[in-house]
Amino acid sequence: MSALPIRRRWSLWVLAGLVLAYTIGLMVPDSGFNPFVDGFLSMAAGWTSVAVCWAAAYRAGRDRRSGRGRRDGHGRPEVLLAAGAVTANTLGDTYELIQRGTGFAGYPSPADAGYLLFYVLFLASLIVLVRRQLRGSTRTMILDSVVGSLGAASLLAVLLTPALNAAVAKPPTLGTAVAIAYPMLDLLLLAAIAGIVASHGPESGRRWMLLVSGLVIFTGADVVFALAPDLYLIGTPLDATWAIAIALITLWVDRSGAPRSTAGRGTGSMSAVAVPAVSILAGLGVLILASQAPVSGLAVLLAALTMAVATIPLIGRQRVLRVLSRTDELTGLPNRRAFYTDVPGRLGAVDAGRRSALLLLDLDRFKEVNDSLGHDVGDRLLVQVGVRLAGQLRATDLLARLGGDEFAVLLVNSGHDEAVLVAGKLRAALAEPFLLEGITLHSSASMGIAVHPDQGNDLTSLMRKADMAMYKAKSTKSGHHVYRSDDDSHGDLRLRTLQELRSAIGDDELELHYQPKVDLATGNVQGVEALVRWNHPTRGLLLPEHFLDLVEEAGLMPGLTRIVLNKALDQAVLWRAQGEQLTVAVNLSASSLVDRDLPDRVGAMIASRGLPASVLTLEVTEEFLLNDRERARDILTRLRALGVRIAVDDFGTGYSSLAYLRDLPIDELKLDQSFVFPMIDDERAATLVSSAIALAHSLGLQMVAEGVENSVAYNELVRFGCDSAQGYLVSRPVSAGELDVWLADRKVTAIVRGAS
Structure with a gap:
């Protein structure tokens, strides 16, 4: 007070x-x-x-x-x-x-x-x-209040039975009415108390x-x-x-x-649960007592009403359970069970001569979001994806989440052309950035389309063919693909290759080839770029374009990146033991760079081998830098603090602002070969190369030219002041053993030239 x-x-x-x-x-x-x-x-x-x-x-x-x-x-x-x-x-x-x-x-x-x-x-x-x-x-809370009121009143009615019976037995006078009013009003008062506690x-x-x-x-x-x-x-x-x-x-x-x-508000939640439960027991007890001893009719009526009202939430909960069994608990969309239950009926209701289309949608690189940002962020992404997809569909279309990052859409009375049009709309909706946990994420999806009844009369066959079409869309990066008969063989090949790839990563069938980088001012080899190859037991040596997309789809990129880094750093140790002070560059995919633990892991790899951090250069793409600059700044700054060098691969192929050159910790730019190839015959291309080199130097960055395949381009790059070059003119990517021979021959050639 x-x-x-x-x-x-x-x-x-x-x-x-x-x-x-x-x-x-x-x-x-x-x-x-x-x-x-x-x-x-x-x-x-x-x-x-x-x-x-x-x-x-x-x-x-x-x-x-x-x-x-x-x-x-x-x-x-x-x-x-x-x-x-x-x-x-x-x-x-x-x-x-x-x-x-x-x-x-x-x-x-x-x-x-x-x-x-x-x-x-x-x-x-x-x-x-x-x-x-x-x-x-909620309706349940209101019903709990009613149950609490009726149960309390029924119990009090039992206690007041003698008084009620005595009052009713008297002649109907004003005094009798007053005598009855007191216990009845007490019943109402107690019922109100119980109702308030229950709510x-x-x-x-x-x-x-x-x-x-x-x-x-x-x-x-x-x-x-x-x-x-x-x-x-x-x-x-x-x-x-x-x-x-x-x-x-x-x-x-x-x-x-x-x-x-408002302090302390919200107490009493336990009473809200206890009062309805106690009231139900009280009502049941009154009914049992009435079967054994005289109890007022009012008490029996109130007890019966208590039990009757108490069953309403149970009926409602059963209805809710039926709905929940058909609903995806994360997105609120129909789930796989609902989809498989409803689609056959909708296909059967298709108008004569009309088609229906099944779209199977799978998010690209979704596993990377879960692995790097956590499953809670992945769940929020799925919720937003569901909202965007639903916003592009008609009320008659059926959208469901089948599980994970897989969604399905049934377009009733829609054929091939309509399905392709809808697929484009859905892809455009998902192309808009998602803001999650303060991070801007760019998502895309691959969609497979199967048309009913041309490609299947039942849901099972449509799902199988839409699934094959979806993986064809993933492998070709086309965004969506309508099933064709030759997709069957492609699907089988993909599944077999995926299984072999998983074994390859576990059985150490991956190896590195190295392409040297030459200092254009001195002609000396200063470092190499490590490039992964798959030594397939039956198909021979496979280049990255034959399996990297599949690695991304299967979520195997983090494991592959660890293998490449370990092999590259192990080779750097061997070269240093031989007196070769070569730096090693390793390409990192965008999926690897969303991992916040990457800097710590890279630092541990370098320290365990006793190498200086400057021996490693990590090459990242403009796409990653432009899509999520804040995350890029955080991860790259931590890597740079270790002493690791950062290079931007395929420079010049991005379509956004070059402001990242000012904002991000970058050491060198790698000019894409699409600028170097036409430089000999195209004056404008040569001007672009010269300007890019000048831009890099003005920002304190080094410029490395890729795809140098002839001496004319080499000499022009020297004239423009380019720092380094790599390409077939210098050397193709070769194994570590072949590179050792190449380096030895190069030293001999340099000695001979010096002697002459």
Whole structure:
């Protein structure tokens, strides 16, 4: 109470003192009515409660008029109704006190009118609370509140059976009606309490406990009085329970008229679960008791209603379970079960002479997102993909997530041309960047299309052919592909190659070839680029273009990258032992560069071999740098901090701003061979090469020219000031053993030329 205004705090202390004094006074044995205890203290406590309640109502009304009530929750009508209820109860007590003083004892009397009005007004206050609490609530929460109310009422009806039976047995008079009204209103009051508790409670903390405690004590006192009215004597401790209950309710009214605090809100969740459960047990117990002993019909009716309403959520949950069994829990789309269940019926309903198309969609390089950014980011990507796909389809189309990153679309009454058009729309929608965890991701998808009934009369055959078409789209990077008969053999070859590739990575069938880079100023070999080859047991030595796409599709690129780095660094150790101070360049795919652990892993590889970090150059593509510059800056900065050199491969082939040259830690640019090839015959191409070299030097970067195949291009690059060159003129990529021989021959040739 220390935070309350002084006047409010003083009035509450006065109320507490009066109730305490009244309670203690009732404990002292006396011969009957005590004017000080039963008269003065009782009335002082009652009217102090009235004053506190109306002061709270005044504050609430003032806040409503100032407009602050809407913002802070003030000015709530339950405060005014509760204040009126406390006033009505106190008026009843006052009239009864006067009645006892005059010796007039009529029944029913105006005191009963005050007491009954208390119930009516306070029930109205509770109704306002329940309505506010349940506004926007789920159907289950509302049903739980109803179950709690009915169960509590049925239990109380059993306890009040003697009083109800006695009242009903009397002649139908006003007194009989009043006698029946009291237990019925107690039932409603207890039902309202249980309903509020089951709906999580409208308040939290001590304020909420004041209301519940006060109402429970008040109802309990009423029940005791109803069960033994003839044994009741004025001035007994039972009178104190009503006074304590009214005081607790008054404290709740006082706090309800004050600014609401959000601290501690949300308590009572356990009660929200417990009350409906206890109420169901209570209803069941009442029904069992009714089969063994006389119980009022009202109690049986309330118990039966409790059990009936309790089954409604179960029915709803069964319906929900059926829906969930057909729904993908991540995206909310139909799942594989729903797709396989619904598609046959839709295919059968196709108009005569019309076609339907099945699109099978698989995200490209999705495994890299999961491996590098985590499954939670991958899940968010799938959700956004589902939203974008759904936005491009008609209401009659069926979109489903089959699992992982695989989606399926059924286009009813749509043939080949319509399916191709939709595939283009879906690809365009997915081409827009996704923003996840502050990272901009670019996604794409490969789609296989199969047309019904031309390429299959049932879903199984359509799925098989759409799947083969999808992998053809992946291998050719065409984005989408419509099934053709010759795709069957391609699918078999792909699956066989994929299995062999997995074995190759595990059985060390991959090897590196090295292409030397020459310093154009001195003619010396300064380093090599490591290029992977697959020594296939039956197909011979395979170049990267024959298997790297499949490596990407299968998510094997991280494993392949580790193999290449280990082999390249091991070879660098051997060359240094032979006196060759060669640097080694390794290409990294975009999928490898999204791995935040890459710098630490590379640093550990270099340190374990005792090599200087500058021995390694990592070549990255413009595509990665331009698609996710923030992530590129983070990873490349960490690699650069180790001492590893960074080169941009295929420079000049990007289509975006060159601002990354200013922002990112880069050491060298590798001019793409598409600029070097035409340089001899095309003056504009030569100008571009010269300008690119000048640009690199102005930024403090070195320029390496790729694809140098003749001496004319070589000499022009020397004239333009290019730093290094590699290409067939210098050497083709060769094995480490062949490179050793080539280097030895080159040294001999240099010695001979020097001697001559």
